[in-house]
Amino acid sequence: MHGRVKLKSTAQQEEEKRKEREKKLKAFVSTRDAVLKKRSAGEQDEEALHLTQLLLSSNPDIATLWNYRREVLLHLETLREKDEVQKLYECELHFIEVCLKVNPKSYGCWHHRTWVNTRLPRPDWTRELGLCDRCLGLDERNFHCWDYRRTVVKESGVSVEQDLEFTERLIGSNFSNYSSWHYRSTLLPRLRPPPPPDSAPDTSPAPSASPQVHSHRVCEEQLLKEYELAHNAFFTDPNDQSAWFYYRWLLGRAEREEMISCVYISREGERVSVAFSKPVHALAVGLMLVLDGQPQRVEWRCAHPRFRHSPVWLCDLPPGSISDMSNEHNLTVHWTEKHTHRDCALYTGCAESWCRDSATDQELFRSELSVEKSSVLQAELESCNQLLELEPQNKWCLLTIILLMRALDPLGHEKETLAHFQSLKEVDPMRSSYYSDLCSKFLIENTILKMEYAEVRVFSLSNKNLTTLCHLDQLLLVTHINLSSNQLVRLPPQFAMLQCLEVLEADDNAIESLEGLYHLPKLEEVSLKNNHICKLSDLESLASCIKLARLDLRGNPVHKTANIESEISQLLPLVTALSL
């Protein structure tokens, strides 16, 4: 079905083709019928092998025929001596090789080859490795062959070091070999891995030991070599994406610690909010709440019903348990699955309290940024800058420089970062939405950092061309937010994680959806001037914000709705100051 070019042909050519096909079809159908007849008669003999061979050698994708062959082979096995069985299966391997020449990407062929190896009395792994080498020599991107090769490597005892050399050779002969770079990413974490933290001798790696999860295990010395290998590749051919993808993985390999990042408690409403370092399902992870030494039965809920997994979970304490201002309380939230917890004290006379780590840049966004020594990163940045001088239009280089600058000093490099994003959108307009979203994310991270340093609960990010909102779980304690004059189209469900929010300004955007303004218990004032709110139903979620008193909707299409004022006062009876 792939790559068959449609050719113009004459009537005579058509007729010849038709005749030839008719002949082929006839032969195919008669052989197929003979095979089916034999199989339903339960015949498992040499002739069955011969007939299926005729069909499979030109149509290796007919899975049922391979199945029949396996049935026949298993039967013949029982009739023959060991040496004959060896011969039988060697013949089979030879036949598969012929089929692979016809179609090197046939799932059925490769699976059958794997199966034959499990039946061979004396499998020859060296020969199989040779077959893989030849096959990858013809097509270095054939993932079927790479997959088969991994099985062979495992059986034949090729070491990780030897395998790394193998990929280096392939990369050396052609940098643009994504398959080899990929394979390296799976090998590196297996290279002399440091002992696991709780060095139990039987900690066999779980199947989840993928490069995504365990990427941080790459040792430093090897990393420097990898940087160099990637440099060689992209200095030779700066437009080859393979090495750049690999390099970005090397830079961002750190992993965020799993923890309870914040606990917030409010006397009003007697409510607790808990933020985690990753989305969790509160019921599944064993969350336990202890108030003044007493475990409490509470019902955990997500900030928004759209989510089953969320980084923020809420619960109400039993009525009367913390409402008296003159009492002091101590709260502990346990994340039993991860053996971690966080305490929070609520002192006499305080209406609210919270406990969290004062977040620094490295901790906060460590899942994206490397914790590599800054001298190394500085050197990397310098060489990328050199390359950019030679190739000022190179998008891969521009993006990588942005990432390096963020790893080194996100706030110090903010201006340059914005300029590079601008260039990226110009040289690669097809992906401008991606760059806009990524830039928005970085600006939000920077604003969170600035807010941290200033120790305030005001988040202000207006007039910055924001196209998306993210990291909203980090804004759990924010009381005032200003997002005016951006390009936002929605306040997403995640916005409901801003449990302390009192004032929202989001004028002059393109907001059509207010889904995230949902059960925000302290929200009093919302300004949404000049947005794209069209229907009364778009405002429905606001009804769940019980303190909302001031709402500014001037400059939205919704004002054209008939009887809009009375409709809104019916929907939001508590809003006393409405501007339309």
Next chain:
Amino acid sequence: MGTQVKDVIIKPDSPNTLLLDKHADYIAAYGSKKDDYEYTLSEYLRMSGIYWGLTVMDLMGQLSRMNREEIIDFIKSCQHDCGGISASIGHDPHLLYTLSAVQILSLYDCINVIDVDKVVDYVRGLQQEDGSFAGDKWGEIDTRFSFCAVATLALLGKMDAIKMDKAVEFVLSCMNFDGGFGCRPGSESHAGQIYCCTGFLSVTGQLHQVNADLLGWWLCERQLPSGGLNGRPEKLPDVCYSWWVLASLKIIGRIHWIDKAKLRNFILACQDEETGGFADRPGDMVDPFHTLFGVAGLSLLGDEQIKPVNPVFCMPEDVLQRIGLQPDLLS
């Protein structure tokens, strides 16, 4: 110096409007010549072929042109004692064709013409210790089959039949350095496989485990200057990969990261103005497989002449609404 970008050139006289009537005629006629060479040779995947044809007809509002009774009888005759369903009569049952059959019967709202309990038993029986799924009793393991298993069970409303935690663990173990997924742990990322794995995680409510920003970047980098998408770096664009990449982006909430107008242009250029149908690339031979994915892709891009398609099941949204299935999508 410098790699030549592998891509195609779209000729100025390529089709640039959607030829829906021609496509409907093409699919309606396909299979009417049952002794045709191409048709006979594709017998080993007939059940999927019927699913492609029926789904694209339904998306175009032309399902009634297909022979419902004949198809239902055919499916009934393809269910085996083990509960699994084969591509055709005389072929062996397999998860791929079991899913296709269940999809077809869901389109026709008559799932009970087959023995549903036995289908569930068949799917359950193929789950391995490590949570993975074999495609059939011969033991080939692939994340495609994990998707087939949960998609089949979801359509049957029997998701609790398998060990879900293990199934999820296996799929996550196939996640790669680029955020994508391959066939088995350690296999290179591939758009078709990514579609299966993000679809799997959507159906099982585990999409929060995806690194959506990283994966989304890799996926949007599949778009080539012609507007078409490839399935892996340095490969040619293709209508079917366009669907797999696009559907994956939709599932992880990042569909706006590609240039929609350019992709639409590419897909339209893959139509055959004479015969109807879509090919993998402009100027190639058409087939029902690429015709479905061309039309479904245009639907995801928002073409209002086509019914909305669900990115996870590649079926019309109205069918899934009727069943009451609403797989998660990231926002």
